[in-house]
Amino acid sequence: MLTATDQRPWLSAYPEGVPADIDASRFPSLVHLMEESFRQYGNRTAYSFMGKDVSYGETDSLSQAFAAYLQSLGLVKGDRVAIMMPNVPQYPVAVAGILRAGLVVVNVNPLYTARELEHQLKDSGAKAIVIIENFAHTLEQCIAATPVKHVVLAAMGDRLGLLKGALVNYVVRNVKKMVPAFNLPQAVRFNDAIARGTRATLRRPELSPDDMAVLQYTGGTTGVSKGAVLLHRNIIANVLQSEAWNDPCMKLVPADEQPTSVCALPLYHIFAFTVNMMLSLRVGGKTILIPNPRDLPAVLKELSKHRFHSFPAVNTLFNGLANHPDFNLVDWSHLKVSVGGGMAVQSAVAKLWLDRTGCPICEGYGLSETSPSASCNPTNSKSFTGTIGVPLPGTRMKCLDDDGNEVPLGEPGEIAIQGPQVMAGYWQRPDETAKVMTADGYFKTGDVGVMDERGYFKIVDRKKDMVLVSGFNVYPNEVEDVVAQLAGVMECAVVGVPDDKTGEAVKLVIVKKDPALTEAQVRDYCRTNLTGYKQPRVIEFRTELPKTPVGKILRRELRDK
Numbered sequence: 001m002l003t004a005t006d007q008r009p010w011l012s013a014y015p016e017g018v019p020a021d022i023d024a025s026r027f028p029s030l031v032h033l034m035e036e037s038f039r040q041y042g043n044r045t046a047y048s049f050m051g052k053d054v055s056y057g058e059t060d061s062l063s064q065a066f067a068a069y070l071q072s073l074g075l076v077k078g079d080r081v082a083i084m085m086p087n088v089p090q091y092p093v094a095v096a097g098i099l100r101a102g103l104v105v106v107n108v109n110p111l112y113t114a115r116e117l118e119h120q121l122k123d124s125g126a127k128a129i130v131i132i133e134n135f136a137h138t139l140e141q142c143i144a145a146t147p148v149k150h151v152v153l154a155a156m157g158d159r160l161g162l163l164k165g166a167l168v169n170y171v172v173r174n175v176k177k178m179v180p181a182f183n184l185p186q187a188v189r190f191n192d193a194i195a196r197g198t199r200a201t202l203r204r205p206e207l208s209p210d211d212m213a214v215l216q217y218t219g220g221t222t223g224v225s226k227g228a229v230l231l232h233r234n235i236i237a238n239v240l241q242s243e244a245w246n247d248p249c250m251k252l253v254p255a256d257e258q259p260t261s262v263c264a265l266p267l268y269h270i271f272a273f274t275v276n277m278m279l280s281l282r283v284g285g286k287t288i289l290i291p292n293p294r295d296l297p298a299v300l301k302e303l304s305k306h307r308f309h310s311f312p313a314v315n316t317l318f319n320g321l322a323n324h325p326d327f328n329l330v331d332w333s334h335l336k337v338s339v340g341g342g343m344a345v346q347s348a349v350a351k352l353w354l355d356r357t358g359c360p361i362c363e364g365y366g367l368s369e370t371s372p373s374a375s376c377n378p379t380n381s382k383s384f385t386g387t388i389g390v391p392l393p394g395t396r397m398k399c400l401d402d403d404g405n406e407v408p409l410g411e412p413g414e415i416a417i418q419g420p421q422v423m424a425g426y427w428q429r430p431d432e433t434a435k436v437m438t439a440d441g442y443f444k445t446g447d448v449g450v451m452d453e454r455g456y457f458k459i460v461d462r463k464k465d466m467v468l469v470s471g472f473n474v475y476p477n478e479v480e481d482v483v484a485q486l487a488g489v490m491e492c493a494v495v496g497v498p499d500d501k502t503g504e505a506v507k508l509v510i511v512k513k514d515p516a517l518t519e520a521q522v523r524d525y526c527r528t529n530l531t532g533y534k535q536p537r538v539i540e541f542r543t544e545l546p547k548t549p550v551g552k553i554l555r556r557e558l559r560d561k
Contacts, residue, residue: 008454009389015248017501021394022244024237024420029207031099033236034281035060041284044258048306049089049289050168050378052160056284058091062194066097069197073150075127077205080215082121082129082148083268084108084139087289089159090190091267092277093309094130094152095198099213106215106227107268111549116225118142124215124227124427130154134172136182142183151187156291158190209233215427216270216368227427228368230270237420238371239278241392246310248303249337249379250283253309257334259285261310262303264317269550270372272342275312285310293317293551300326308333311359314342316551319491321350322356323513332357337379341372343552344459344477346484350384363388365459368408368435368442371421375457386481387458388449395419396442399451404438412460412542413464414447416442448475465555467496467504469533474506476555479534486525488514493545495559497538505537509558511544 011020019129026535038060045053070081081098083105085091098105105125108117110132117138121129128150131139136153143151156172157165158411175181188196214230252485253259261280265272280287288306290299295529301322302554310314313321318340338353340363362379365388366372375397391397398406399413407413448460461475468474476494483492490513499505510522519539526535544559 005248008391008396008455008544009453013390013454013456014393015378017248018244018378019393021238022237022420024233024240024394025209026240026482027236028209029099029211029232029448030213030235030278031207033239033278034096036283037281043369044284046281047089047092047287047289049087049291050164050302051305052161052164052404054089056385059096062093063096063100064202065192065194065197065200066093067100067197068200068202069193070097070101070103070128071203072196072200073128075101075103075150077121078104078212079128080104080106080124080126082106082126082131082133084110084112084117084129084135085154085268086110086132086134086291087263087267087272088132088156088291089289090130090153090154092281094278094285095267095273097486101203101206102207102211104212104215104269107217107270107273108179109266109268109549112138112139113528114138118145120217120225120227121146121148121431123225124217128152132156133179133182136184136187137180140182140184149186151184152190153184153187154190156271162518182325184331191502207232207238212424213268214273215420216273218368224396224427226432229424229427232426234371234421234423235274235278237394238274238373239282241394241421242275242279242373242401243282244393245373245376246279246337246379250309254336257307257309259283259310260306260308261287261312262290262306262308263287264290264299264311264313265342265519265551266293266549270368271312271366271550274371275339275341275373296320296324297326300324300329304329304331304360307331309334309336310339311335311337312339312341315340315347315349315552316343316491316547316553318345318353318361322349322352323490327356332359333510336357337362338369339376339379342550344433344481345384346481347384348481348485349387354384360384365389365457369423369445370417370419371423373421374417374419385456387452390455391417391457392419392421395421397451397457398442399449400442400444400459402436405547407451410450412448412450414463415445415447415457415459417445418442465495465513467494467506469496469504469506470502472533474534479506479508482529483508483510483522483526486522488521489514489516491545493553493558495538497559499537502533506534506540507540507558508536509540509545511542517541
């Protein structure tokens with residue numbers, strides 16, 4: 001019997017010209033993909049940062065020198081090198097250099113505490129780290145307990161030229177006091193490492209599609225952080241899938257304009273790593289690097305200087321920008337695709353974004369374990385669907401019950417994904433890998449979803465975020481989506497709290513847009529729009545919600561408090 005996933009009903013939703021499958025074997029490694037672009041687009045701008053442009057040719061020569069430097073330290077193929085930096089031009093140079101040396105990139109959240117950093121460096125076995133000086137004090141606290149032997153120290157102004165670079169570094173260090181004192185006597189400055197590498201010789205490693213490229217640690221929002229092993233072929237596949245998927249929109253960019261994307265999401269996050277940096281590299285695009293997406297006035301000031309076409313972001317960033325008084329300083333008229341990922345996009349935010357930019361948010365879905373993109377709405381959609389779209393080319397998805405059987409159409413089940421972008425497993429955790437991989441090669445996501453007859457998937461929630469009220473399932477995303485449409489609400493989040501009568505009850509936390517909003521108004525609105533057991537028992541107002549640095553709301557922290 002053919003199942004829905006064998007038949008791939010979603011292919012009929014594909015825009016004209018988008019292939020059913022992609023050929024990831026076109027490139028033996030990410031290095032081959034990058035070097036093709038370095039050759040093809042040498043004179044084009046690859047990155048724009050604080051008014052300074054870095055060309056493809058420069059990125060090529062700098063990363064080659066950095067690769068030679070890393071090899072000169074005695075690092076050998078397969079060794080892990082951590083990167084702990086915000087979105088600065090040294091990041092893509094470090095990534096290309098690490099991969100060209102035959103080494104493995106370990107992306108690290110720069111806001112980690114010493115405890116979190118120590119766990120990741122020990123778990124990954126990283127022998128070297130490229131870190132920006134702003135966070136060097138964190139590394140100092142834990143480096144003795146890790147395998148790290150080599151430290152490359154970057155500064156915000158490294159690649160901005162002598163005068164501007166010195167000025168930026170002075171302001172960051174002495175005016176804004178953003179660099180706490182640290183002592184890392186073994187550290188080599190980034191520019192010195194490049195200079196040393198220029199005098200060394202790069203030995204080109206033999207790389208295969210099955211070599212590890214990136215060790216991507218899961219956010220830890222559902223438990224202990226684990227390293228997803230992403231092979232060269234996994235990320236190549238996702239870059240080519242994303243290229244094919246964006247093509248219906250991006251081919252509308254005038255031929256005399258360089259495709260330009262905004263990189264406001266941090267590059268250590270797999271969404272920005274693949275869908276911003278690697279995809280842009282593949283198509284010869286320019287990437288506008290935003291070092292701090294939380295500084296909305298600075299983001300909008302930077303964007304006001306550019307013409308851009310692609311903007312991947314999360315719901316909270318779209319919402320924050322669209323509600324900001326400086327929003328109209330930016331020319332949004334050239335925007336061709338706004339990709340929402342990382343968390344659910346709320347319909348109220350999608351409507352506001354469309355009203356303000358004329359470009360609909362195209363919601364997608366993915367995880368660290370899928371490099372990350374697994375599904376997306378067609379980029380030529382003119383309206384917000386409230387779904388995570390359809391599986392990308394070469395990807396299959398299905399919904400499973402607790403016994404691993406595919407559920408009937410329209411029934412909720414755990415979303416499982418199969419495709420060339422699915423990780424090889426968790427780093428040195430065969431037990432954890434076995435828990436999430438099915439016998440037929442599907443990755444179980446831990447997200448509950450439904451598939452309709454057209455092959456569109458809708459997330460109803462994370463398994464563990466579900467609130468059980470008197471035996472009824474309440475999905476926080478649904479309640480949040482409804483409440484977010486109430487005038488006066490800026491942001492909201494829902495969690496389950498213990499309740500003597502019902503086992504669990506719904507707790508709603510709101511950040512107000514209108515200070516006059518009252519609890520009574522919220523209760524009246526919920527009574528009108530939500531059935532009894534879905535209505536919040538507890539309502540709390542806060543000035544902000546706890547979030548990951550990517551902007552994903554940390555429901556766990558709301559529960560713990």
